[in-house]
Amino acid sequence: xxxxxxxxxxxxxxxxxxxxxxxxxxxxxxxxxxxxxxxxxxxxxxxxxxxxxxxxxxxxxxxxxxxxxxxxxxxxxxxxxxxxxxxxxxxxxxxxxxxxxxxxxxxxxxxxxxxxxxxxxxxxxxxxxxxxxxxxxxxxxxxxxxxxxxxxxxxxxxxxxxxxxxxxxxxxxxxxxxxxxxxxxxxxxxxxxxxxxxxxxxxxxxxxxxxxxxxxxxxxxxxxxxxxxxxxxxxxxxxxxxxxxxxxxxxxxxxxxxxxxxxxxxxxxxxxxxxxxxxxxxxxxxxxxxxxxxxxxxxxxxxxxxxxxxxxxxxxxxxxxxxxxxxxxxxxxxxxxxxxxxxxxxxxxxxxxxxxxxxxxxxxxxxxxxxxxxxxxxxxxxxxxxxxxxxxxxxxxxxxxxxxxxxxxxxxxxxxxxxxxxxxxxxxxxxxxxxxxxxxxxxxxxxxxxxxxxxxxxxxxxxxxxxxxxxxxxxxxxxxxxxxxxxxxxxxxxxxxxxxxxxxxxxxxxxxxxxxxxxxxxxxxxxxxxxxxxxxxxxxxxxxxxxxxxxxxxxxxxxxxxxxxxxxxxxxxxxxxxxxxxxxxxxxxxxxxxxxxxxxxxxxxxxxxxxxxxxxxxxxxxxxxxxxxxxxxxxxxxxxxxxxxxxxxxxxxxxxxxxxxxxxxxxxxxxxxxxxxxxxxxxxxxxxxxxxxxxxxxxxxxxxxxxxxxxxxxxxxxxxxxxxxxxxxxxxxxxxxxxxxxxxxxxxxxxxxxxxxxxxxxxxxxxxxxxxxxxxxxxxxxxxx
Amino acid sequence: xxxxxxxxxxxxxxxxxxxxxxxxxxxxxxxxxxxxxxxxxxxxxxxxxxxxxxxxxxxxxxxxxxxxxxxxxxxxxxxxxxxxxxxxxxxxxxxxxxxxxxxxxxxxxxxxxxxxxxxxxxxxxxxxxxxxxxxxxxxxxxxxxxxxxxxxxx
Numbered sequence: 008x009x010x011x012x013x014x015x016x017x018x019x020x021x022x023x024x025x026x027x028x029x030x031x032x033x034x035x036x037x038x039x040x041x042x043x044x045x046x047x048x049x050x051x052x053x054x055x056x057x058x059x060x061x062x063x064x065x066x067x068x069x070x071x072x073x074x075x076x077x078x079x080x081x082x083x084x085x086x087x088x089x090x091x092x093x094x095x096x097x098x099x100x101x102x103x104x105x106x107x108x109x110x111x112x113x114x115x116x117x118x119x120x121x122x123x124x125x126x127x128x129x130x131x132x133x134x135x136x137x138x139x140x141x142x143x144x145x146x147x148x149x150x151x152x153x154x155x156x157x158x159x160x161x162x163x164x165x166x167x168x169x170x171x172x173x174x175x176x177x178x179x180x181x182x183x184x185x186x187x188x189x190x191x192x193x194x195x196x197x198x199x200x201x202x203x204x205x206x207x208x209x210x211x212x213x214x215x216x217x218x219x220x221x222x223x224x225x226x227x228x229x230x231x232x233x234x235x236x237x238x239x240x241x242x243x244x245x246x247x248x249x250x251x252x253x254x255x256x257x258x259x260x261x262x263x264x265x266x267x268x269x270x271x272x273x274x275x276x277x278x279x280x281x282x283x284x285x286x287x288x289x290x291x292x293x294x295x296x297x298x299x300x301x302x303x304x305x306x307x308x309x310x311x312x313x314x315x316x317x318x319x320x321x322x323x324x325x326x327x328x329x330x331x332x333x334x335x336x337x338x339x340x341x342x343x344x345x346x347x348x349x350x351x352x353x354x355x356x357x358x359x360x361x362x363x364x365x366x367x368x369x370x371x372x373x374x375x376x377x378x379x380x381x382x383x384x385x386x387x388x389x390x391x392x393x394x395x396x397x398x399x400x401x402x403x404x405x406x407x408x409x410x411x412x413x414x415x416x417x418x419x420x421x422x423x424x425x426x427x428x429x430x431x432x433x434x435x436x437x438x439x440x441x442x443x444x445x446x447x448x449x450x451x452x453x454x455x456x457x458x459x460x461x462x463x464x465x466x467x468x469x470x471x472x473x474x475x476x477x478x479x480x481x482x483x484x485x486x487x488x489x490x491x492x493x494x495x496x497x498x499x500x501x502x503x504x505x506x507x508x509x510x511x512x513x514x515x516x517x518x519x520x521x522x523x524x525x526x527x528x529x530x531x532x533x534x535x536x537x538x539x540x541x542x543x544x545x546x547x548x549x550x551x552x553x554x555x556x557x558x559x560x561x562x563x564x565x566x567x568x569x570x571x572x573x574x575x576x577x578x579x580x581x582x583x584x585x586x587x588x589x590x591x592x593x594x595x596x597x598x599x600x601x602x603x604x605x606x607x608x609x610x611x612x613x614x615x616x617x618x619x620x621x622x623x624x625x626x627x628x629x630x631x632x633x634x635x636x637x638x639x640x641x642x643x644x645x646x647x648x649x650x651x652x653x654x655x656x657x658x659x660x661x662x663x664x665x666x667x668x669x670x671x672x673x674x675x676x677x678x679x680x681x682x683x684x685x686x687x688x689x690x691x692x693x694x695x696x697x698x699x700x701x702x703x704x705x706x707x708x709x710x711x712x713x714x715x716x717x718x719x720x721x722x723x724x725x726x727x728x729x730x731x732x733x734x735x736x737x738x739x740x741x742x743x744x745x746x747x748x749x750x751x752x753x754x755x756x757x758x759x760x761x762x763x764x765x766x767x768x769x770x771x772x773x774x775x776x777x778x779x780x781x782x783x784x785x786x787x788x789x790x791x792x
Numbered sequence: 793x794x795x796x797x798x799x800x801x802x803x804x805x806x807x808x809x810x811x812x813x814x815x816x817x818x819x820x821x822x823x824x825x826x827x828x829x830x831x832x833x834x835x836x837x838x839x840x841x842x843x844x845x846x847x848x849x850x851x852x853x854x855x856x857x858x859x860x861x862x863x864x865x866x867x868x869x870x871x872x873x874x875x876x877x878x879x880x881x882x883x884x885x886x887x888x889x890x891x892x893x894x895x896x897x898x899x900x901x902x903x904x905x906x907x908x909x910x911x912x913x914x915x916x917x918x919x920x921x922x923x924x925x926x927x928x929x930x931x932x933x934x935x936x937x938x939x940x941x942x943x944x945x946x
Contacts, residue, residue: 033894036829036869263895498893690932713838
């Protein structure tokens with residue numbers, strides 16, 4: 008590989024905004040998503056019986072009437088599937104068994120010849136409940152007054168970096184104890200102490216969750232799923248149902264939006280459970296939009312208490328940060344969000360003294376799971392607004408304050424790890440310039456107020472220490488390459504980026520690289536999950552190594568045939584060329600059949616298949632009492648966003664005049680896709696800031712439809728958004744690249760909150776920053792009449 | 793269950809279909825005619841993923857009963873390209889990068905095509921107005937609006 012590597016030139020495909028390789032099928036309607044796969048006339052349809060109570064004991068379940076209903080083929084309940092499952096903490100079952108913990112929790116499921124019959128049969132399943140007192144607030148849930156939701160918490164299996172507290176509702180308590188916070192307060196000239204509440208929100212992929220399962224007569228199960236995590240789902244289902252991993256196949260077609268909601272394992276287990284009762288028959292389960300809103304993963308709520316102080320010159324000295332995460336009925340995934348919120352709890356600031364308590368609490372709310380940003384939007388909503396106020400108190404201009412305190416190479420971050428080189432200073436400059444942040448401007452009309460806000464962010468991929476990626480690159484008779492991979496195309500453009508990486512490393516044209524899709528665990532190489540903005544970096548490394556491996560195999564054969572050394576050879580646009588002898592031959596001549604030895608003495612070479620795998624090996628666990636350790640994470644992506652807004656005095660309605668976003672991506676493999684991610688992420692962040700909240704009343708979501716749960720529409724983005732990127736290379740990223748998928752929605756709420764404050768002097772305690780809330784706050788503060 | 797026999801034109805092809813009374817146009821397209829390009833996002837007329845053109849007007853096909861479509865002229869995403877040649881808008885949305893996950897794309901393309909048909913040179917506000925019923929969670933709409941602008945440019 009060293010030889011091949013030495014031949015690497017300035018990249019030409021990497022760094023180019025080539026068109027996406029999945030787009031022709033998407034604009035013509037021929038792209039295949041889960042519900043487009045044809046399963047024939049034997050297909051059965053599943054519906055779930057769901058808990059009508061947020062918290063209750065199950066006294067009795069009688070399925071006999073449902074089973075007898077014409078057209079019903081199977082009814083399953085929790086008694087057949089008692090195994091606990093979970094990604095980080097095994098605290099849930101496919102169906103509730105003895106107790107329901109949130110409204111909408113699956114209690115039973117029916118497979119029938121039509122959806123209508125399945126739905127009707129669900130109403131015939133008799134479930135007797137004994138309602139219990141619920142927990143609807145995380146801080147209350149963490150107190151000793153709250154009823155216990157998981158009395159067996161102490162017996163649950165979990166990974167060794169999660170710390171559940173048996174006998175409480177606290178399923179993880181992550182602590183940072185860095186420096187001496189109490190002593191540092193005395194040194195502070197200015198202190199801000201605030202509480203913010205960030206509500207639950209929904210991912211809202213336009214494609215609802217869907218899965219089809221079938222078990223063959225030998226007990227081998229195939230699961231087709233709209234999935235970010237085919238391999239993690241194979242692992243979780245295999246363990247839950249005691250199926251061998253090799254006897255479970257997950258096929259994952261294109262995903263119509265995920266944003267974290269299709270990671271891990273949720274509703275996909277239900278058709279599998281039904282399939283085990285009906286060998287040979289495929290069973291389809293697709294969530295309704297209402298189910299989509301609260302029966303699957305949501306973004307968990309957060310209450311954050313931030314106390315932060317600086318000296319008279321504006322240098323941050325101390326932070327005390329207490330976070331109560333409303334994890335919902337299961338925190339199998341949420342425990343790690345709490346951990347991520349903890350180990351990144353300083354935000355992208357250099358603060359010598361930090362005390363953090365990041366506490367994951369069971370409640371009788373929907374289950375919190377991964378959501379684009381994985382805790383960081385919620386955390387930064389608190390930190391960046393508190394810092395904004397602190398900057399104001401100190402009298403130091405915001406941009407100067409941010410730049411002076413932003414995390415820099417060599418700083419010791421909150422976990423004790425040393426920060427790597429990063430472009431946060433440039434990101435701040437880019438955004439400040441884009442919205443002319445330091446220029447105070449008048450509103451466009453006297454009946455409006457104008458303000459500008461800015462916020463910075465960081466985020467590390469949040470994952471276990473050792474999530475792996477693997478890939479293969481094989482060539483076919485035409486000399487073109489096919490890349491096998493296990494990461495998913497969920498809209499972000501990863502199949503395009505991986506084709507660029509393979510083309511660059513191998514030496515073929517981008518157009519001559521195919522992706523072996525759909526991802527199928529039976530044929531595709533292993534990939535942990537499509538989450539954490541990790542694919543460009545991790546899977547990109549695996550694909551690059553696989554392409555370099557194929558390249559080496561090719562060059563070795565040609566070198567032998569031409570009696571040259573591989574160092575003198577290169578592959579350029581699919582041609583093997585010698586810089587020494589100036590011979591050349593197309594890849595098509597040798598990648599399958601090899602090359603003949605001279606004088607009819609036989610053959611050399613053969614079919615070329617390169618393989619690559621990548622796994623970070625340097626991440627360490629942290630001390631459970633102090634959160635300190637050599638290396639908590641693989642790296643941080645940093646960035647900045649800012650908004651210039653006007654607010655109508657008579658209504659409180661916000662008009663965005665312009666906005667800016669800038670992130671350090673290490674290396675933009677495809678600049679157009681980077682910008683597309685930043686635009687989409689910014690708008691998702693803005694949507695969450697302006698409109699979005701799962702309104703929960705005693706555990707009941709009162710707005711589970713697009714009419715009542717509004718997301719940003721085309722009318723909401725009629726303002727210029729300036730997107731820029733910075734390229735400070737990642738030492739172990741392909742061509743220096745690191746991820747940027749989630750980051751653009753992380754600082755948006757805080758940046759908008761800061762802009763509202765600048766315009767009105769009002770600081771709301773949390774999003775959504777609706778016109779009504781702003782108007783009433785302005786009225787209360789006497790700002791308007 | 794009672795059925796209606798309807799005859800309609802879908803993407804310039806005349807089809808005769810027996811449809812149950814409660815079947816929606818969306819279900820008929822996807823299940824009876826295997827035209828799966830039109831997507832189901834909410835079954836409630838709120839997300840726009842199932843938008844098709846019915847007699848030159850964009851409609852949410854999940855809100856139209858198939859039985860009402862006797863004699864109708866329907867255009868779906870599969871009918872936008874003619875003889876293998878993409879429509880101008882299909883070309884420009886590829887060029888501007890207005891497609892990410894692609895699930896809203898078919899409905900978005902139909903709404904925008906309908907707009908350009910009734911108003912060949914829309915302003916940016918008119919474009920944004922016309923697409924307001926088509927939800928997209930990936931793109932932030934910028935590149936979609938740009939694609940419509942470019943398609944209208946000629």
